[in-house]
Structures are given as structure tokens and as C-alpha cells.
Amino acid sequence: MISVLGAGAFGTALAISIAEGGSLVWLWGRNGDSLRAMQDSRDCPRLPGVTLPDGLTCSGDLAELTATGPVLMAVPMQTLRQVLKAHAARLDQRTLVLCCKGIELSSGKRASEVVAEVLPGALPALLSGPSFATDIARGLPTALTLACAEPGLAAALQASLSTPTLRLYRSTDLTGVELGGALKNVMAIACGACTGAGLGDSARAALITRGYAEMQRMAAALGAQPETLAGLSGFGDLTLTCTSEGSRNYRFGQSIGRGEPFDPTITVEGAATAQATDALAARLGLDMPITRVVTGLVTGALDVTSAMDALLSRPLKEE
Ligand SMILES: NC(=O)C1=CN([C@@H]2O[C@H](COP(=O)(O)OP(=O)(O)OC[C@H]3O[C@@H](n4cnc5c(N)ncnc54)[C@H](OP(=O)(O)O)[C@@H]3O)[C@@H](O)[C@H]2O)C=CC1
Numbered sequence: 001m002i003s004v005l006g007a008g009a010f011g012t013a014l015a016i017s018i019a020e021g022g023s024l025v026w027l028w029g030r031n032g033d034s035l036r037a038m039q040d041s042r043d044c045p046r047l048p049g050v051t052l053p054d055g056l057t058c059s060g061d062l063a064e065l066t067a068t069g070p071v072l073m074a075v076p077m078q079t080l081r082q083v084l085k086a087h088a089a090r091l092d093q094r095t096l097v098l099c100c101k102g103i104e105l106s107s108g109k110r111a112s113e114v115v116a117e118v119l120p121g122a123l124p125a126l127l128s129g130p131s132f133a134t135d136i137a138r139g140l141p142t143a144l145t146l147a148c149a150e151p152g153l154a155a156a157l158q159a160s161l162s163t164p165t166l167r168l169y170r171s172t173d174l175t176g177v178e179l180g181g182a183l184k185n186v187m188a189i190a191c192g193a194c195t196g197a198g199l200g201d202s203a204r205a206a207l208i209t210r211g212y213a214e215m216q217r218m219a220a221a222l223g224a225q226p227e228t229l230a231g232l233s234g235f236g237d238l239t240l241t242c243t244s245e246g247s248r249n250y251r252f253g254q255s256i257g258r259g260e261p262f263d264p265t266i267t268v269e270g271a272a273t274a275q276a277t278d279a280l281a282a283r284l285g286l287d288m289p290i291t292r293v294v295t296g297l298v299t300g301a302l303d304v305t306s307a308m309d310a311l312l313s314r315p316l317k318e319e
């Protein structure tokens with residue numbers, strides 16, 4: 001049995017896809033009433049029009065987490081530590097497949113580092129790459145990276161979580177895969193702000209390319225393999241979220257660019273991750289100017305005009 005913790009859009013979509021693939025799946029969410037309603041109605045308010053398959057059980061009671069298989073953690077990054085701590089007795093010693101994309105603001109740590117700190121007996125793996133929850137839930141073709149430091153376990157997870165429409169590639173580079181998923185959200189905000197402010201597709205292409213250079217710089221400094229960022233969790237996800245209004249980070253950026261408010265209840269991982277990355281870059285002495293201006297935009301310290309001025313007035317350099 002596969003367990004999924006976090007019954008938001010992504011956790012529910014993964015649970016649906018894996019259950020459609022023939023595995024039994026148990027999905028937990030913190031709101032007992034809404035999980036009971038999902039179990040009874042077979043509908044999911046976050047994924048309208050999708051029917052939950054028979055092999056999927058929804059629950060609001062984590063005491064029912066008894067199966068020994070992998071546990072997919074699909075809660076937002078800034079809540080991961082709290083969820084791990086609250087349910088430590090049930091989650092320690094388990095294989096935890098981390099599905100969140102971000103860096104913890106309070107510590108500058110990645111999800112696997114948070115797991116190592118809170119539950120040293122758990123085995124962290126990652127699932128990351130270009131994939132909108134609605135696409136996965138509708139059974140549209142999707143390819144993701146499954147990363148785990150232990151090659152044997154990576155292969156076993158790849159086999160048990162892949163489905164006819166969800167194709168997983170393996171990696172042992174946790175750092176690279178984690179940074180690819182986290183940092184692309186920062187670049188998606190930058191690109192959304194750019195198009196929202198009417199600065200054009202050429203400027204967005206420049207942001208994607210120079211943003212990718214920043215991502216590679218951080219990945220190299222933290223010991224990731226250079227080729228990892230060219231994969232699905234990196235180049236792949238950057239392509240998706242910097243060009244599609246399906247991305248919440250991109251839409252959040254657009255609202256900044258247009259000077260419009262944005263619904264604060266929507267999960268936008270890139271806002272906290274920009275700030276965490278900016279602080280990390282400063283500590284490591286890395287030049288990450290796009291991350292810097294996104295931090296200014298999300299904290300309100302910069303408007304789009306001064307953000308563009310800050311980027312364009314930098315000394316000319318080699319590519
Ligand atoms: N949506 C997507 O297309 C994709 C999302 N991801 C990643 O998945 C992660 C989750 O995103 P997504 O599912 O979209 O977000 P949603 O906003 O759709 O859902 C977040 C879920 O987390 C729950 N949650 C929030 N705080 C806590 C907490 N303290 N304890 C327990 N549960 C909590 C929410 O519960 P409640 O419903 O009660 O508010 C909600 O069910 C993010 O890191 C995101 O980057 C990755 C790939 C694709």
C-alpha cells in the first residue's frame with residue numbers, strides 16, 4: 001500500500017494516478033470533514049470533475065496509517081517540519097517520498113535536510129519535475145524524477161510509483177533534484193512579473209536563461225551533479241512554470257507585475273523560497289541577482305520598474 005500525506009491538489013492527484021495504476025492508496029488530510037466527504041462522494045473540490053478511483057481510501061485520522069509501504073509527503077514546504085514533528089512516532093523509520101518544492105525560510109534547509117534533522121531514522125526520497133496536479137489527475141502523460149541516495153531503493157520506488165501515464169526517471173542526486181524543484185518557483189515569479197508588467201516575451205526568455213544560470217550556480221555550490229539541473233526537475237519544470245498560467249507561482253508574479261492583489265490562501269512556494277535562497281546565496285557568496293529582485297518584489301521592497309533597473313544596470317559581463 002502507498003500512503004500520501006497532504007490532501008491538497010498535488011497529493012490528491014498523485015494518489016489518484018497511483019491508484020488508477022493498480023496500487024492501493026491511502027490518502028490523509030488534516031481536515032477530517034473534507035476527507036470524509038471525499039471518501040463518500042468520490043469527488044475532490046481541489047480537482048473539479050475528477051472521480052476518485054476505487055483503490056483510493058481517504059482519511060482524516062493519521063492513526064490509521066498502518067501499512068508499511070512508502071509515504072508520499074505532499075504538504076507545502078513551510079509546513080513540512082511541523083507535520084513531521086506532529087506525527088514523528090508514525091513517520092520515523094519510514095521511507096518518506098518528499099513531494100514539496102521549496103526551501104525552509106526559517107533555516108535555509110531543503111526538505112531532505114529537514115527530514116534528517118527531525119526524523120533521522122527515516123529514509124528520504126524525492127519526487128519532482130514538470131507536472132500540474134490537474135494534468136496528473138486527468139491521466140495526461142507526465143514525466144517526473146524520483147531521487148533517492150540508495151540506488152536499490154530508488155529503483156524499487158520507481159517501479160512501485162510509476163503508472164502507465166506517470167513515467168518516473170531515477171536519480172541518486174537528492175541535492176540537485178531538490179534545488180531544481182525549489183528554485184524554478186522563484187524564476188516563475190520573476191517571469192510572471194515580467195509578462196504581467198508587459199515587458200515582453202524576449203525579456204522572459206532572458207530571465208529563464210539567466211535564472212537557469214543562477215540555479216546551476218547554487219547547485220554547484222551545494223555539491224549537486226551539474227547534469228541534474230538539465231533534467232526534469234530543473235530545466236523541465238522551469239520550462240513549464242515560467243511559461244504557463246497553470247502555475248500559481250507564475251500567476252502570483254503576474255499579479256505583482258500588474259499591481260493587482262493575489263489570494264493569500266493559494267500555495268505559492270516561490271515567495272518564501274526566494275527569501276531563503278537569497279539569504280543562502282549571501283552566506284555562500286553567490287551572485288543570484290534574479291533571486292535578489294524576486295525577494296524584493298515578494299517582500300514589497302521593490303516594484304517591477306526598480307527590479308528591472310536593478311537587473312539591467314549591473315556591469316556587463318561574459319555569459
Ligand atoms: N499543485 C501542483 O500542480 C503541484 C504541487 N507541487 C508541490 O506540492 C506541494 C503541495 O502543493 P499543493 O498540493 O498544490 O498545495 P495545495 O494548496 O493544493 O494543498 C496544500 C495541502 O497541504 C495541507 N496543509 C497545509 N498546511 C498543513 C499542515 N500544517 N498540516 C497538514 N496539512 C497541511 C492543506 O490542508 P487544507 O486542505 O486543510 O488547507 C492542503 O491539503 C507544494 O510544495 C507544491 O510545490 C508539486 C508539483 C505540482
Ligand SMILES: O=C(CO)COP(=O)(O)O
Nearest residue numbers: 129130131132247248249
Ligand atoms: O510545480 C508545479 C508544476 O511542476 C506547480 O507549480 P505551481 O506551484 O507554480 O502551481
